[in-house]
Structure formats: structure tokens, C-alpha cells
Amino acid sequence: MHGHDGDKAEGDKAEPEEGARGWATTLTGAAALFVLLRLLAVAHYDWHTAFALLHTLDFEDAPAIFLGTFMANRVVSTVLLVGLTTFTLLAWVARGRAAPVADPRRWLGPALLSAVLVAMVVAHIRSYHSWGLLVAVVVLALTAALLGRARRHPRLGRATSAVLRQAKVLSIAAALVCAAVVSTPWVPLERVEVENGTREVHVFDVSPGFVKVLDADTREFHIYREDEIRSRVELADH
Structure with missing residues (x-):
């Protein structure tokens, strides 16, 4: 029992x-x-x-x-x-x-x-x-x-x-x-200045010597060398 x-x-x-x-x-x-x-x-x-x-x-x-x-x-x-x-x-x-x-x-x-x-x-x-x-x-x-x-x-x-x-x-x-x-990325939108102009991108990764970004308009993936990026400004309202 x-x-x-x-x-x-x-x-x-x-x-x-x-x-x-x-x-x-x-x-x-x-x-x-x-x-x-x-x-x-x-x-x-x-x-x-x-x-x-x-x-x-x-x-x-x-x-x-x-x-x-x-x-x-x-x-x-x-x-x-x-x-x-x-x-x-x-x-x-x-x-x-x-x-x-x-x-x-x-x-x-x-x-x-x-x-x-x-x-x-x-x-x-x-x-x-x-x-x-x-x-x-x-x-x-x-x-x-x-x-x-x-x-x-x-x-x-x-x-x-x-x-x-x-x-x-x-x-x-x-x-x-x-x-x-929802297609909005989970990382902030930034305006980056590169050698050939200014682009609005989402920065997904910053590794030694390289920056990996996604173009906000075309959704193309790019890898820049750090020396190619002259400035980065985060856009608060997006």
C-alpha cells in the first residue's frame, strides 16, 4: 500500500x-x-x-x-x-x-x-x-x-x-x-562616409580590420576595410 x-x-x-x-x-x-x-x-x-x-x-x-x-x-x-x-x-x-x-x-x-x-x-x-x-x-x-x-x-x-x-x-x-x-534589422541605422560617397547602412559586425554592413536600401551585403570608412553617424529615428 x-x-x-x-x-x-x-x-x-x-x-x-x-x-x-x-x-x-x-x-x-x-x-x-x-x-x-x-x-x-x-x-x-x-x-x-x-x-x-x-x-x-x-x-x-x-x-x-x-x-x-x-x-x-x-x-x-x-x-x-x-x-x-x-x-x-x-x-x-x-x-x-x-x-x-x-x-x-x-x-x-x-x-x-x-x-x-x-x-x-x-x-x-x-x-x-x-x-x-x-x-x-x-x-x-x-x-x-x-x-x-x-x-x-x-x-x-x-x-x-x-x-x-x-x-x-x-x-x-x-x-x-x-x-x-518585420524587415527592420535589429541593429541601428547608420550613415557612413566611404571613399565613393555616403551610404545608410546597418553595421552587423566590426572585426579587426573589417566592417560588415547591410545596405538599408538595396539590402546588399558589403565588407569594408576599416580604412575605407571615414566616418560613422548613428541615425536615432528609423
């Missing part, structure tokens, strides 16, 4: 571990696919250009590519912030419906995410004067307040929980769609 109970307990413990390993494998595969789609999208789906860009990357560049994708494009970053605001507010509503106030662990995740989200929204509004984002955040906050007041409604509670359960899958799908369609 005790042996059977012990086997059952071990089985229950193994299930979360297998689930965690499954998610880790999924995230690893999604990250590799994200980088591949970004290479193709930035190269305008030219195989040779994507292959050239591939050799400017290291394995540890994946986080920079992910963050750069959303920070380099104003529209994408606006959509991302609205989506994050929606999920965060839904998480607050769900915590208020299901978690006791005395248990701070259930509030820690949404609280940290909210702090980071507020900083990102403030930075975005200050940089781009994106008042539409501010209006969207205010509307979502008011909507969340109304949902919080009606959180005891069974159907509303189930709908909120269902959305949150699918948040991981929806986030991965949205990230892959962005990777495939």
Missing part, C-alpha cells in the same frame, strides 16, 4: 519536471526558428544575403536579436507594449479573483512585470511622443478595473483564465509572426 502511494507521489513529481523540460525544448526550438526567420526577413528573403548575415552572429546574440527586433521598429514595439499591457492586466484580474491577499508569492510575478512594463511605456512615449499608446494603456487599465469589479462572474473568470493559460503559446506565435514579417 505504501509502495503504491510512493510510486504515485513520484509520478506526480515527475509530471511537472517533464512539463518543464518540454517547455524548455519548445523555447529552444522557437528561439532557433525566430533567428532563422529574422535572417530571412531582414535579407528580404534573399538566401545569399541571409547566409552572409548568419556568419556575423554568435550563439549568445539571440537575446539581442529578440530585443532588437521589437525596439528597432516603432509600430512593432507599440503593438508589443499594448499586448503586454493586456496580459499583465488580465494577470492582475486573475490574481485578484483566485489568490489570497496574504500570499505575496502569487503577486510577485505580475508586480515585477508591471514595473518593467511601466518603464518601457514611459520610455516609448518620451522617445516617440506616442500618445496613442498612452490612450490605449489608459483604456486597458479602465477595462481591467471594470473586470476586477465583475471578477466573481463565473463566465468572466473562466474566460480570463483561459486566455492566461494560452498566453505562452500566443506569445510564441506572435513572436514568430513578427520575426517573419
Whole structure:
């Protein structure tokens, strides 16, 4: 009897571990696919250009590519912030419906995410004067307040929980769609002066003696010697 109970307990413990390993494998595969789609999208789906860009990357560049994708494009970053605001507010509503106030662990995740989200929204509004984002955040906050007041409604509670359960899958799908369609590179746009004129390029790699760039207009890949480049100026608004 005790042996059977012990086997059952071990089985229950193994299930979360297998689930965690499954998610880790999924995230690893999604990250590799994200980088591949970004290479193709930035190269305008030219195989040779994507292959050239591939050799400017290291394995540890994946986080920079992910963050750069959303920070380099104003529209994408606006959509991302609205989506994050929606999920965060839904998480607050769900915590208020299901978690006791005395248990701070259930509030820690949404609280940290909210702090980071507020900083990102403030930075975005200050940089781009994106008042539409501010209006969207205010509307979502008011909507969340109304949902919080009606959180005891069974159907509303189930709908909120269902959305949150699918948040991981929806986030991965949205990230892959962005990777495939957003052609803005994850590195800043620069104006470089070379011997035969001035060009607007994205600098992907600076190695000893050479600078590897992608032309912003033609999306052609070039390798310049360092002595060929007379000046470099980063263009902030792109």
C-alpha cells in the first residue's frame, strides 16, 4: 500500500519536471526558428544575403536579436507594449479573483512585470511622443478595473483564465509572426562616409580590420576595410 502511494507521489513529481523540460525544448526550438526567420526577413528573403548575415552572429546574440527586433521598429514595439499591457492586466484580474491577499508569492510575478512594463511605456512615449499608446494603456487599465469589479462572474473568470493559460503559446506565435514579417534589422541605422560617397547602412559586425554592413536600401551585403570608412553617424529615428 505504501509502495503504491510512493510510486504515485513520484509520478506526480515527475509530471511537472517533464512539463518543464518540454517547455524548455519548445523555447529552444522557437528561439532557433525566430533567428532563422529574422535572417530571412531582414535579407528580404534573399538566401545569399541571409547566409552572409548568419556568419556575423554568435550563439549568445539571440537575446539581442529578440530585443532588437521589437525596439528597432516603432509600430512593432507599440503593438508589443499594448499586448503586454493586456496580459499583465488580465494577470492582475486573475490574481485578484483566485489568490489570497496574504500570499505575496502569487503577486510577485505580475508586480515585477508591471514595473518593467511601466518603464518601457514611459520610455516609448518620451522617445516617440506616442500618445496613442498612452490612450490605449489608459483604456486597458479602465477595462481591467471594470473586470476586477465583475471578477466573481463565473463566465468572466473562466474566460480570463483561459486566455492566461494560452498566453505562452500566443506569445510564441506572435513572436514568430513578427520575426517573419518585420524587415527592420535589429541593429541601428547608420550613415557612413566611404571613399565613393555616403551610404545608410546597418553595421552587423566590426572585426579587426573589417566592417560588415547591410545596405538599408538595396539590402546588399558589403565588407569594408576599416580604412575605407571615414566616418560613422548613428541615425536615432528609423
